[in-house]
Amino acid sequence: MTSTSSVMRSEISQQPDALRRTFAELLPLRPELEALARETKQVLFIARGSSDNAAVYGGYLMQAHTGRLATLGSPSIATTYGARLDLSGVLAVAISQSGRTEEIVETMRWAADCGARTVGITNGAGSPLATESDAALVTQAGDEVAVPATKTYTTQLAALAVLALGLGADLDPADLDRVPDAIEESLAAPTDGLDEIVERMVAVQGAVVSGRGMAFSTALEASLKLKEACYLHAMGLSYADLLHGPMAVVDPRTPALLMAAPSGPTLGGTVALAERVRQAGAPVFGFGGGAELARASDVNVPVPDLPEWVSPLQLIVPAQLLTERLARRLGLDPDVPRGLNKVTQTS
Template sequence: MAAEVAEQPVAAARTLQALTSLRPAIRDLADGRRHVLFAARGSSDNAAVYGRYLLETHAGVLGGLLSPSVATHYRVPLDLSDTVVVCVSQSGSTQEIVTTQAWARECGAATIAVTNVDGSPLAAEADLALVTRAGPELAVPATKTYLTQLVAMAVLGTALAPEPTVLDADLARVPAEVERLIADRVGVGAAVAALRDASHVVASGRGLMMGTALEAALKLEETCLRPVRGYSYADLRHGPISVITSGVVAVLVAAPDGPLVEPLVELAGDLAGRGAVVVGIGGDPRFAAACALHVPGPDLPEALAPLGAIVPAQLVVEGLARELGLDPDEPRGLAKVTATDPHS
């Protein structure tokens, strides 16, 4: 896992180079279609959450998350003639997602596959395949494949924007920012120590950073075998915050700019007032000051911050797994390609 985290700057650069040229094909495929729906599971689903927010906030395109069970179990025929369905699977072989893509085409959708495996069933059967260039990923927890999926989402979100190239200068800085975060590791050790001693852990973010919070929670659960609840800021405020008390570590992720930094500063103070130890990832100086422990994030605008903000979380997770005497490469009971249903 550590080796594959270290490969991410190169993987991100290769993926940007490979996919940016596909923007015209993405625009042509989406021409005349008003909606984009994403189908995915696990880490790929968290990447899709970012894709949805980027489409809506940057490109002005209505996005949403598709429930694969509508295709695989209910088998409901829907009218998707005005929709692009984006199916996301690092292996391109998760049967549920392959089946969902076939169903979407039967329902009239244009289909885009996001996968790390060229020639996989998902890539071969899509109208357009965005094949990421992470290279083979041997550790079970998705790190470089997740980051390159985020790159694919950035390409998709910018391709459908009125000005597709407006973020290109910042996109070009992503590999260097990822490399800097891997090398610096500022605050990682202290965050590992806090999580090691926690009785309960919650993770939260909002908007474009929501997928990052969910991915951090997922990685802590599957790699460190700690139950972690991932919430949107709003959902945490709507009830679950009442159980926050001493012994809880709250992991908050924030972009360095944008309209949600201030609410997350306020949330950090509120959680600390309830007795939680707040570990902040990213954000601005005020956010860092509001957190008991802080791990710096990327110097990237909010629209692209998720491409860097996941890296500190990965470093913390890998370090915590080792601190707990666990093998981060092969978490208990998990495999690289997961069958959603036992018979599938």
């Protein structure tokens, strides 16, 4: 493996401090979010790319712990079809790293015009998403130079965790304080498992990345990172979707990367999936999942034991490290993947 450092690796290491700053900034806004909670019943997420993966986490979090129906919006309904919907009683949560992706800003404006209350989650203070929403959750990631989102993604998850508390989730806010320390522990841990996975993935052209429940968001984001920076045909699939047909794609040349919190109601299903994948002859690389997933995996990268609802904030970190290491091992620059810009505009 080349020893050349990257901006992406540096930004991965900045995540603990970015999360501490973000929690300190956003937790005092809970009364503002509680006021919006009293006016709304459902949550509509508006996002693209990594922000859309963060929204998947938000959807599971809101429905599992706030009792609110949460859905992923389709921005083209607003921007292309120009449809008119009754969004009274809806809290529209628009997520964009820059806060100025035109499609996301336009869709948030459309949602407000249709009767929704709005929350903007962005790292862009002063951006349209921050200034035009009813409540702005401005993350404190600092400038992110590498094209693949790392610290802006995890701070978006942090904002969604704070939003869940504001919307009435019966969860312990003290769990949030444990996250930065857990990530620092992971960053300082031995890299033997990651190094082995990198070497075993050098020759593959495709991989399946899967998770269940709140870890599904991690699988989607890990898959996106491998596609962006390593040009790998990585498929992000839910546990259920993988079982319904695509299981046929896993074979000795197509590893499965399985993501799971160290505990929680979805862990048993993920372990069972690992055992089934190994029966199909495919390598299983486990991320998290505690001792149970480690036993069912060919190689496992452990993470500290955090409650399931905050585990996605740390679970993505070893997948980010894998992406950065594999890209360099392949002779690629993880900071500037081909064909990508930091802000993507869609019409």
